[in-house]
Amino acid sequence: MIQYTVTVCTVGAITAILVLGVNVSWGWVGQIDLAYYAYVAIGAYAAMVLELPRAHPSPTTPNSYILGLHWPFIPSVLVATAVGAAAALVVGTIALRRLRGDYIAIITACTALMLTAVTSVDNHLLGGYIGVYGLAEPLNTALHLGPTGYSYFYLGLCIFCLLLAYLVLERIYKSPFGRSLRAVRENDTAAAAFGRNLFWLRLRGYALGGAVGAFGGALFANYLLAWNPASWSLTEVTLLIAGVVVGGQANSRGVIIGSVLIESALPQISQLFPLLTSNSTIGPSIASILGAGGIIVMLRFRPGGILRERRAIDRTGGPESLVPHVPAVSFARPTTATGVAVGTSSEVERDA
Amino acid sequence: MHDGAPAPLLEVRGLRKHFGGVKAVDGCDFEVRAGEMVGLIGPNGAGKSTVVELLSGLLKPDAGTVLFDGRAIQGLPPHRIFAAGLSRCFQLAKPWPRLSVLENLLIAIPPEGKDTIWRALLTPPSRVRAAERAARDRALAIAEQYRLYPLRNDYAYTLSGGQRRLLEFARIALTRPKLALLDEPMAGVNPVLQVEIERGIRNLVEDGTTVLLIEHNLGFVERICDRVIVMVEGRVAATGSLAELRDNPIVQDAYLGVVGAA
Numbered sequence: 287m288i289q290y291t292v293t294v295c296t297v298g299a300i301t302a303i304l305v306l307g308v309n310v311s312w313g314w315v316g317q318i319d320l321a322y323y324a325y326v327a328i329g330a331y332a333a334m335v336l337e338l339p340r341a342h343p344s345p346t347t348p349n350s351y352i353l354g355l356h357w358p359f360i361p362s363v364l365v366a367t368a369v370g371a372a373a374a375l376v377v378g379t380i381a382l383r384r385l386r387g388d389y390i391a392i393i394t395a396c397t398a399l400m401l402t403a404v405t406s407v408d409n410h411l412l413g414g415y416i417g418v419y420g421l422a423e424p425l426n427t428a429l430h431l432g433p434t435g436y437s438y439f440y441l442g443l444c445i446f447c448l449l450l451a452y453l454v455l456e457r458i459y460k461s462p463f464g465r466s467l468r469a470v471r472e473n474d475t476a477a478a479a480f481g482r483n484l485f486w487l488r489l490r491g492y493a494l495g496g497a498v499g500a501f502g503g504a505l506f507a508n509y510l511l512a513w514n515p516a517s518w519s520l521t522e523v524t525l526l527i528a529g530v531v532v533g534g535q536a537n538s539r540g541v542i543i544g545s546v547l548i549e550s551a552l553p554q555i556s557q558l559f560p561l562l563t564s565n566s567t568i569g570p571s572i573a574s575i576l577g578a579g580g581i582i583v584m585l586r587f588r589p590g591g592i593l594r595e596r597r598a599i600d601r602t603g604g605p606e607s608l609v610p611h612v613p614a615v616s617f618a619r620p621t622t623a624t625g626v627a628v629g630t631s632s633e634v635e636r637d638a
Numbered sequence: 639m640h641d642g643a644p645a646p647l648l649e650v651r652g653l654r655k656h657f658g659g660v661k662a663v664d665g666c667d668f669e670v671r672a673g674e675m676v677g678l679i680g681p682n683g684a685g686k687s688t689v690v691e692l693l694s695g696l697l698k699p700d701a702g703t704v705l706f707d708g709r710a711i712q713g714l715p716p717h718r719i720f721a722a723g724l725s726r727c728f729q730l731a732k733p734w735p736r737l738s739v740l741e742n743l744l745i746a747i748p749p750e751g752k753d754t755i756w757r758a759l760l761t762p763p764s765r766v767r768a769a770e771r772a773a774r775d776r777a778l779a780i781a782e783q784y785r786l787y788p789l790r791n792d793y794a795y796t797l798s799g800g801q802r803r804l805l806e807f808a809r810i811a812l813t814r815p816k817l818a819l820l821d822e823p824m825a826g827v828n829p830v831l832q833v834e835i836e837r838g839i840r841n842l843v844e845d846g847t848t849v850l851l852i853e854h855n856l857g858f859v860e861r862i863c864d865r866v867i868v869m870v871e872g873r874v875a876a877t878g879s880l881a882e883l884r885d886n887p888i889v890q891d892a893y894l895g896v897v898g899a900a
C-alpha cells in the first residue's frame with residue numbers, strides 16, 4: 287500500500303512538472319499546443335538514448351541500435367531538456383509565423399502525429415513500437431539502494447525537480463520577460479505598439495514550455511526505465527490542459543493543484559467505483575467523465591480556475607516623492623491597498 | 639528643403655492605404671519637424687487614425703515612404719518602429735485587461751531588450767529588486783500624475799472609459815519617445831483631467847518629445863498646437879496655423895462651420 291502511494295506520488299510529481307510546462311504555452315502565451323506531449327516524448331527518448339549503454343547482442347536486449355553513450359543521469363536530463371527546447375523552437379518557428387489560434391492548433395497537432403508515426407516505424411534508434419527499455423536505475427550505481435529505498439529516493443528527486451521547476455518558472459513569470467508574454471497574450475496589438483516582438487516572444491515562451499515538457503519526460507523515462515510511442519498521445523495533452531483549466535491558468539500553484547486533482551486524485555477515486563458495482567472496467571470511464579465534466583463546470587462557473595492568475599500588487603505608500611496630496615478630483619473607488627503602507631516591499635499577491 | 643532648416647523628424651510622402659474600395663489614406667504628404675507640436679485634424683473618416691496605424695507599423699501601407707529620424711520606416715514591424723522612438727496611443731484604448739493598472743504601466747516602460755529568459759534567471763535578486771523598484775517608482779509617479787494611483791492594483795478591465803484614456807496617455811508618457819502620435823487622447827475625459835492631459839502633452843514637449851495630436855476640439859488644438867495639418871478624404875488639404883486656416887474654404891467646407899463655432 288505504501289509502495290503504491292509512493293508510485294502515485296512520483297507519477298503525480300512528474301505530471302505536475304508537465305502541467306507547469308503546459309501552463310507556460312497555454313497560460314502565459316495563450317496558445318493551444320497540441321504537440322506538447324511530443325516534447326515530453328522527445329525529452330524521454332533523448333534521455334534514454336543518451337543514458338543507455340551499448341547493448342549486448344543477446345535476444346533479450348534488442349536495443350543494439352542504441353548509440354551506447356551511457357551518459358550519467360544529470361547531463362542526460364539537461365541535454366534532453368535542451369533538445370526539447372530546440373524541437374519546440376523548430377515547430378514554433380513554423381506554427382507561430384501566422385498568429386491565428388486555429389492555425390497553431392492544426393500545425394502542432396500534425397507535428398505530434400508525425401512524430402508518433404516516425405517513432406513507431408521500426409527504426410534503429412528508437413525501437414519502433416517496442417520503444418527503448420532496459421535502463422538501469424539512474425544514480426543507483428552510486429547509491430546502492432534497495433527497491434523500496436530507491437523508490438523513496440526517486441520520489442524525493444521528483445519532488446525536488448518539481449520545486450525547482452516551480453521556482454524557476456515563478457521567477458521567469460515575475461520578470462520583465464513574463465510580463466511581456468502576458469502583455470502579448472492580453473492584447474498583442476498593444477504589445478507590438480509598445481515594442482514587443484510578438485513572434486520572438488511567443489517563440490521563446492513556446493520553447494520554454496517545450497523545455498519543461500522534455501524535462502518532465504526525461505524524469506518520466508528515468509522512472510519507467512523504458513519509453514515507447516504508446517506512452518503518449520493527444521489524450522494525455524487533453525488531461526494536462528484540464529489540469530491547467532481547473533487549477534487556474536497562468537497560476538503555477540493553481541495548476542499544480544489542478545494537476546494533482548485531475549491526474550492523481552481523480553483516477554484514484556474512480557478506482558473505488560468498480561468496488562461499488564460489478565462492472566470492473568467502469569473506473570477509467572468514470573475518471574474521464576468526471577475530468578471532462580470538471581473542465582466544463584470550471585469553465586462555466588469559475589473560468590479563472592481554482593487559483594486565479596496573480597497580478598502585481600503595490601502595497602507601498604508609493605515612491606518617496608509622492609507626498610500624499612488630496613487630488614482635486616478623484617475617481618478612486620475604495621481598494622484594499624489604498625494608501626495603506628502595510629509593508630515596505632512590493633509583491634505579487636494572489637487575487638482574493 | 640530650405641537652407642538652414644533642420645531635416646524634419648518625420649517625413650511622409652505619398653502614403654496610401656485602401657481597404658477594398660475605401661480610400662482611407664490616398665496619397666498623404668506631410669512633415670513634422672523635431673520639437674514641433676502639430677495638430678492633425680479633419681472630419682470623421684478622413685483617415686487620421688489610419689495614418690497613425692501606418693506610421694506605427696500596425697498596418698502596412700500600399701504605397702508611400704515614411705522617413706523617421708532619417709530612416710525609412712514604412713513596412714517595418716511595429717516593435718522596430720517603437721524602438722526607433724515612435725510611440726502612439728490608440729483612439730480606442732487598448733489596455734492589457736487582465737493585468738493590473740500598475741503592470742500596464744510597467745509594460746509601457748521600454749524593455750530595451752532586457753525582457754529575456756536568461757536575464758530573468760541569471761540576474762542576481764538584489765539587482766532584480768532594484769530594477770523593479772526603479773521601474774515601479776517611475777510608473778507610480780506617472781500613475782499619481784494622471785490620478786490612476788488609487789487604481790494601481792485594479793485590473794485594467796475594471797477601468798471606466800475615461801480612466802482607460804488616462805491610462806493610454808500615461809503609458810505614452812512613460813515611453814519617452816522622440817515622436818508621440820496621440821489619437822484623440824482627451825476624448826471621453828472629464829474637463830478637469832483634460833487640463834491634466836494638456837499639461838502632460840506640454841510636459842512631453844518640454845522633455846523633447848515631438849507631438850502629432852489628433853483632436854476634434856479645435857479650441858484646444860489652437861491653444862496648444864504650433865501648426866495644424868488638415869486631412870480630408872485621405873489627403874492633406876491644407877497646413878498652417880489654425881488662425882490662417884479658418885478662412886480656408888477647403889477647411890470650412892470640410893468642417894461645415896465647426897471652425898466658426900469653436
Ligand SMILES: Nc1ncnc2c1ncn2[C@@H]1O[C@H](COP(=O)(O)OP(=O)(O)OP(=O)(O)O)[C@@H](O)[C@H]1O
Nearest residue numbers: 657660662680681682683684685686687688689729
Ligand atoms: N480596418 C479597416 N477596414 C476597412 N475600412 C477601414 C478600416 N479602418 C478604417 N477604415 C475606413 O477608412 C476610413 C478612414 O478611417 P479612419 O479611422 O482613419 O478615420 P479618422 O480620420 O480617424 O476618423 P475619426 O475622426 O472618426 O476617428 C473610414 O472610411 C473607415 O471606414
Ligand SMILES: [Mg+2]
Nearest residue numbers: 686687688729
Ligand atoms: Mg480616428
